[in-house]
Amino acid sequence: xxxxxxxxxxxxxxxxxxxxxxxxxxxxxxxxxxxxxxxxxxxxxxxxxxxxxxxxxxxxxxxxxxxxxxxxxxxxxxxxxxxxxxxxxxxxxxxxxxxxxxxxxxxxxxxxxxxxxxxxxxxxxxxxxxxxxxxxxxxxxxxxxxxxxxxxxxxxxxxxxxxxxxxxxxxxxxxxxxxxxxxxxxxxxxxxxxxxxxxxxxxxxxxxxxxxxxxxxxxxxxxxxxxxxxxxxxxxxxxxxxxxxxxxxxxxxxxxxxxxxxxxxxxxxxxxxxxxxxxxxxxxxxxxxxxxxxxxxxxxxxxxxxxxxxxxxxxxxxxxxxxxxxxxxxxxxxxxxxxxxxxxxxxxxxxxxxxxxxxxxxxxxxxxxxxxxxxxxxxxxxxxxxxxxxxxxxxxxxxxxxxxxxxxxxxxxxxxxxxxxxxxxxxxxxxxxxxxxxxxxxxxxxxxxxxxxxxxxxxxxxxxxxxxxxxxxxxxxxxxxxxxxxxxxxxxxxxxxxxxxxxxxxxxxxxxxxxxxxxxx
Amino acid sequence: xxxxxxxxxxxxxxxxxxxxxxxxxxxxxxxxxxxxxxxxxxxxxxxxxxxxxxxxxxxxxxxxxxxxxxxxxxxxxxxxxxxxxxxxxxxxxxxxxxxxxxxxxxxxxxxxxxxxxxxxxxxxxxxxxxxxxxxxxxxxxxxxxxxxxxxxxxxxxxxxxxxxxxxxxxxxxxxxxxxxxxxxxxxxxxxxxxxxxxxxxxxxxxxxxxxxxxxxxxxxxxxxxxxxxxxxxxxxxxxxxxxxxxx
Ligand SMILES: Nc1ncnc2c1ncn2[C@@H]1O[C@H](COP(=O)(O)OP(=O)(O)OP(=O)(O)O)[C@@H](O)[C@H]1O
Ligand SMILES: [Mg+2]
Numbered sequence: 001x002x003x004x005x006x007x008x009x010x011x012x013x014x015x016x017x018x019x020x021x022x023x024x025x026x027x028x029x030x031x032x033x034x035x036x037x038x039x040x041x042x043x044x045x046x047x048x049x050x051x052x053x054x055x056x057x058x059x060x061x062x063x064x065x066x067x068x069x070x071x072x073x074x075x076x077x078x079x080x081x082x083x084x085x086x087x088x089x090x091x092x093x094x095x096x097x098x099x100x101x102x103x104x105x106x107x108x109x110x111x112x113x114x115x116x117x118x119x120x121x122x123x124x125x126x127x128x129x130x131x132x133x134x135x136x137x138x139x140x141x142x143x144x145x146x147x148x149x150x151x152x153x154x155x156x157x158x159x160x161x162x163x164x165x166x167x168x169x170x171x172x173x174x175x176x177x178x179x180x181x182x183x184x185x186x187x188x189x190x191x192x193x194x195x196x197x198x199x200x201x202x203x204x205x206x207x208x209x210x211x212x213x214x215x216x217x218x219x220x221x222x223x224x225x226x227x228x229x230x231x232x233x234x235x236x237x238x239x240x241x242x243x244x245x246x247x248x249x250x251x252x253x254x255x256x257x258x259x260x261x262x263x264x265x266x267x268x269x270x271x272x273x274x275x276x277x278x279x280x281x282x283x284x285x286x287x288x289x290x291x292x293x294x295x296x297x298x299x300x301x302x303x304x305x306x307x308x309x310x311x312x313x314x315x316x317x318x319x320x321x322x323x324x325x326x327x328x329x330x331x332x333x334x335x336x337x338x339x340x341x342x343x344x345x346x347x348x349x350x351x352x353x354x355x356x357x358x359x360x361x362x363x364x365x366x367x368x369x370x371x372x373x374x375x376x377x378x379x380x381x382x383x384x385x386x387x388x389x390x391x392x393x394x395x396x397x398x399x400x401x402x403x404x405x406x407x408x409x410x411x412x413x414x415x416x417x418x419x420x421x422x423x424x425x426x427x428x429x430x431x432x433x434x435x436x437x438x439x440x441x442x443x444x445x446x447x448x449x450x451x452x453x454x455x456x457x458x459x460x461x462x463x464x465x466x467x468x469x470x471x472x473x474x475x476x477x478x479x480x481x482x483x484x485x486x487x488x489x490x491x492x493x494x495x496x497x498x499x500x501x502x503x504x505x506x507x508x509x510x511x512x513x514x515x516x517x518x519x520x521x
Numbered sequence: 522x523x524x525x526x527x528x529x530x531x532x533x534x535x536x537x538x539x540x541x542x543x544x545x546x547x548x549x550x551x552x553x554x555x556x557x558x559x560x561x562x563x564x565x566x567x568x569x570x571x572x573x574x575x576x577x578x579x580x581x582x583x584x585x586x587x588x589x590x591x592x593x594x595x596x597x598x599x600x601x602x603x604x605x606x607x608x609x610x611x612x613x614x615x616x617x618x619x620x621x622x623x624x625x626x627x628x629x630x631x632x633x634x635x636x637x638x639x640x641x642x643x644x645x646x647x648x649x650x651x652x653x654x655x656x657x658x659x660x661x662x663x664x665x666x667x668x669x670x671x672x673x674x675x676x677x678x679x680x681x682x683x684x685x686x687x688x689x690x691x692x693x694x695x696x697x698x699x700x701x702x703x704x705x706x707x708x709x710x711x712x713x714x715x716x717x718x719x720x721x722x723x724x725x726x727x728x729x730x731x732x733x734x735x736x737x738x739x740x741x742x743x744x745x746x747x748x749x750x751x752x753x754x755x756x757x758x759x760x761x762x763x764x765x766x767x768x
Binding site: 409411412414415416417418419420421422425429430433434437508509510511512 | 576578599600601603604607608610612614615616617618619620627628631632660661662676677680
């Protein structure tokens with residue numbers, strides 16, 4: 001039995017509720033009676049800004065279909081802390097790998113996301129422990145418990161990317177190698193539920209996770225997994241809140257956590273989220289089936305519609321911006337040599353060469369380090385995505401534009417000039433309409449590709465369709481149903497734009513000898 | 522040197538260079554109002570270049586060009602010049618994305634700022650004149666070569682120019698269509714429009730020309746009335762050219 005399990009042992013619904021109420025009243029009472037505690041430096045403008053990656057139940061996760069409503073132990077603690085300091089709470093959700101860069105960039109004052117307290121992290125950030133835990137090795141129900149980590153030699157072990165487990169497992173591998181054993185084969189997945197899924201599918205023998213999460217997951221998993229080993233890692237004992245390095249702030253945060261622990265609020269939160277006490281006990285497994293109700297529920301959910309809308313908005317806005325900036329760029333690139341042309345050639349090479357994901361991460365995480373301007377609140381993940389996808393797409397669109405403009409017979413421009421049309425009129429009335437027909441199919445193609453590229457934005461916390469899907473999967477473990485619903489949305493959007501393309505192409509029937517007549521009359 | 526009085530078009534020692542290649546070599550020519558001048562000459566002799574210099578689609582390098590008594594320079598208002606001098610291209614260059622009517626109405630609307638209805642009425646008038654009004658709603662791709670040629674003529678006429686330049690208007694036409702174009706040109710000349718036409722069609726040239734200009738290697742070799750040119754050319758080069766054309 002791990003320390004947390006011991007802590008989770010006692011829950012009884014009414015008892016928990018009473019406990020929370022009592023704790024909150026006590027907390028509020030003390031706060032009102034005394035002068036408010038001094039505010040740490042990471043609280044700005046009367047708001048505590050907390051970053052979290054809500055895919056780690058019960059620490060932090062979306063406990064319903066509203067993806068904006070983050071729930072869990074971490075959120076309860078954040079709420080309690082905000083109440084303690086008498087400030088407003090702002091929660092920003094993002095990909096796990098974005099948490100520490102965002103903290104460093106000043107986008108959040110505090111990271112509360114079920115993160116282990118580790119010495120290497122404390123080199124760059126200050127950590128305040130708030131909850132005990134233990135690292136556990138988990139395998140499918142029915143697997144024999146291990147006698148030690150050496151028994152994992154040569155086996156596949158899944159871990160969540162960006163967490164400290166993969167580093168810890170690598171160290172374990174060094175020990176295995178030193179002892180002359182084959183190493184574990186470690187595979188990393190971006191979200192915790194995918195890690196678990198690898199074990200359920202039999203692709204990985206075991207996974208490394210925390211007992212707290214497993215305790216919560218067990219109900220969703222219907223006892224399909226069990227803890228097979230708890231390695232004796234003393235450093236994996238605490239979840240911590242992270243802040244930027246500041247001894248004073250750290251002392252204030254420690255004091256706050258100590259106060260909450262002393263007045264029982266921490267214990268109440270822990271009890272609220274405890275599910276059942278024993279992870280090692282396997283329950284009756286249920287056969288996996290496709291739940292049509294979940295599928296249709298997702299299809300018609302506000303969360304999915306909102307996600308699809310954001311996906312569409314990001315794609316349409318980015319592509320329109322890309323078209324607007326790539327048109328003058330194409331004219332310059334098709335024109336005579338000049339400094340501007342050399343510059344634009346470099347721009348195109350750079351943004352076509354660099355992976356889109358890298359550009360997105362750079363603009364969101366690295367740019368604010370050079371330009372504090374981008375640290376301000378108005379620079380939202382949505383704007384960052386819009387900016388980086390516009391730039392990225394313009395580098396592709398400019399080539400489409402260039403080719404289309406070059407494909408128009410130069411004699412057309414001469415004919416326009418010979419009729420007395422100005423340069424602008426020639427472009428507007430003679431060249432562009434003809435270039436548009438040539439550019440349209442590749443442009444729609446590029447747009448459809450962009451529509452799907454928007455899913456990258458989930459990495460910087462944009463709640464687009466795929467992010468919504470993953471959050472729902474993390475909550476329910478129903479992979480197939482939610483993936484299918486997302487697929488339906490993507491396909492519907494793509495088919496809609498293919499239909500638009502057909503429609504618009506009909507307007508270009510002048511290029512088709514056999515159809516021109518039908519449109520002309 | 523001064524433009525000849527009464528000449529609508531006066532060319533004096535006009536030269537055009539492409540890098541160090543002399544495409545036009547000191548061309549001099551005067552054309553009277555309502556005159557039909559046909560330019561003949563072997564391929565590459567500079568006929569198209571000459572025509573393109575006359576409405577400054579190609580700027581000339583030296584010499585002078587006077588139209589309606591006005592000297593054409595880099596500072597000339599090109600839009601007014603091109604309203605005065607219409608050009609019909611060898612391969613028509615109709616706008617494929619516009620139907621016949623819009624092809625003709627576009628320049629009056631944009632350049633002359635005519636309301637659409639008025640520009641279309643004007644276009645219909647000239648389409649009727651070249652006998653193609655029935656195809657007004659068709660797109661260029663749906664027309665035969667001869668029909669496209671007539672649309673190209675109507676499109677140039679819509680700007681109501683005083684001088685019309687034709688670059689091989691008969692190149693892709695059957696004999697019947699050729700005689701149609703000849704009729705149109707005679708009509709235009711009768712209305713006082715001056716015509717300068719490049720062609721390789723000898724019978725057509727003889728039929729419409731008031732004067733023949735024979736060019737070779739960027740130079741005018743001789744300027745003669747058609748009767749004389751076809752029976753008794755003055756230069757050896759013209760003789761050879763005619764022999765080749767007949768053979
Ligand atoms: N843009 C250009 N650059 C360089 N040389 C050119 C250019 N345009 C024409 N030339 C050259 O100028 C000369 C005259 O060309 P032009 O087109 O005027 O001949 P043409 O008499 O109209 O011939 P054709 O009967 O074959 O149409 C040719 O030798 C041609 O190669
Ligand atoms: Mg020519």
